[in-house]
Amino acid sequence: MPKCKNLLLTSKRRKSKSKRLKLHQHEPESLFPEKEVEEEDEDEGGFKLKIAAPSQEHGVQPLGNLYFNPGAVNVRNTGLGNLQILSDELVLDILGLLGANHLGVLATVTKSFYIFANHEPLWRNLVLEELKGDFLFNGSWRSTYVAAYHPKFKFAGDGESNLKIIDFYSDYLFQSWLCANLEMKPKWLRRDNITRVRGISVEDFITKFEEPNKPVLLEGCLDGWPAIEKWSRDYLTKVVGDVEFAVGPVEMKLEKYFRYSDGAREERPLYLFDPKFAEKVPVLDSEYDVPVYFREDLFGVLGNERPDYRWIIIGPAGSGSSFHIDPNSTSAWNAVITGSKKWVLFPPDVVPPGVHPSPDGAEVACPVSIIEWFMNFYDDTKDWEKKPIECICKAGEVMFVPNGWWHLVINLEESIAITQNYASRSNLLNVLEFLKKPNAKELVSGTTDRENLHDKFKKAIEEAYPGTIQELEKKAEEAKRAEEQRVSFWDSAKTDTFKFSF
């Protein structure tokens, strides 16, 4: 069963015929043809593939092509023998239990096993498990692994596995390759409906955006940051030196990370996301400042025991975060220092299409890759009343993500950013409510002492800001009663017995 819940496994793709991709083979015996893929309902020409999509796509075709090729045999099945009754994901689950040598041997069994055994995610797992963050990316995960363990082994040609296979049809493997190699389509980037402000006062920000819980893009508030001038790849590599930053499941030196991000072509590139960057490299702490709107940071009362709250984020084009709500019911700001990010946000009460949260919110099932969400679900939102908020946040700009909002972010180019989560008076009650939940232990993130966080935090707030919680609760009660009265007024207005009298 899939280790990560992803919607590559649903049959939705196969059912939606209009989205079936057709690859055109120009000669029957040709190898993998031009990298042109046309979508039938596309109004703007085909998908654009990243320049130099790697030579190691072996020629996997989507299942749809098999149906256009009557009499063709699917080499996938004949080459698996008795295993063919298993789905691609199940075959890969089994192969995921094998070591590198087993996969290398398996690749010589049949064309089908050749393709399965070279599936990059398998090799990524092997590299990360065995080499951790200490790998020299070598163009592909497979050659990275082989080069590390068999340094004397001479790769033929450009070092990649090169055999072109025709007549292998698989939606799962094709989609996997496609998502790894697609560029963002212009039409996915066009909508920009967020409110942008510059130079507003803190009070204005709180009354217009923070309290009503509305996203906004703030311009001009990073003007004083040394980081804006200084933070480039080279500068950071120099200043960070040999310190390792958190990248997915491992920790890496920056130089090695950039070597990887330059060469990576995958559905979900590894994303550098370190919650202790300021502690690890104090000079970085001195080169940025919390924008004035976000200075009320109530978790600060916990001092060193506060959950993770600030991250440096570095990633190549295509990296990002698929739909999620930030933990602990906090709000967040995200400042782009270099690069640019595409944002898609939905309000707390609107679950994005293609996203399936579990009832307690502990798990979210959604497409594996961000590109896949755009391919399969973005258009669904066109006719929705509650359209998402979208924008591109560029260097020097700051996104405000109100608490509880669903959001998806994708880097359109290599980007360096800083993000912080916080609790202010506007969302303090929500945060406390969240921490009180019975399953808070699983949901609360970024702290080792999950169970007591609610009590600790509440106590610390009451000590530092006595009376604040009661005040906020009183205000919330009053607001609720006012809302109820308003509702009942209009309810009664609907009935015949009510008469306006002026």
Added chain:
Amino acid sequence: MSSKMIVLMSSDGQSFEVEEAVAIQSQTIAHMVEDDCVADGIPLANVESKILVKVIEYCKKYHVDEANPISEEDLNKWDEKFMDLEQSTIFELILAANYLNIKSLFDLTCQTVADMIKGKTPEEIRSTFNIENDFTPEEEEAVRKENQWAFE
């Protein structure tokens, strides 16, 4: 004290009465129990009786409590015997464990197949899974060269 029983129905129409506590090792069944739709029995359209019998046997063994105490070592030995099956049955069990979402059974069955691959030569693998080599001699040489490091 009688324990709650539920009825599982295989794709070929056979019914099996099973203790609820045993059956909910399947997450799929557990969710249906939570959603309270098991009163008329649970139809399992993807699992035929021959396989369902084995699944139930597994779940019963793995329902470990005071009445059925068993050490991990003993369980492992039992697993080995349990998995002494025809290949096709093993694959059907993988499909069933996946569909029914029984993690430990899924892990066990996948590992069994992985173990069938480990340490074998390409020819032995082909023979194990009834596969014909579809490489041309030139292709086979190229592929072998690419993966020579795995053979050393």
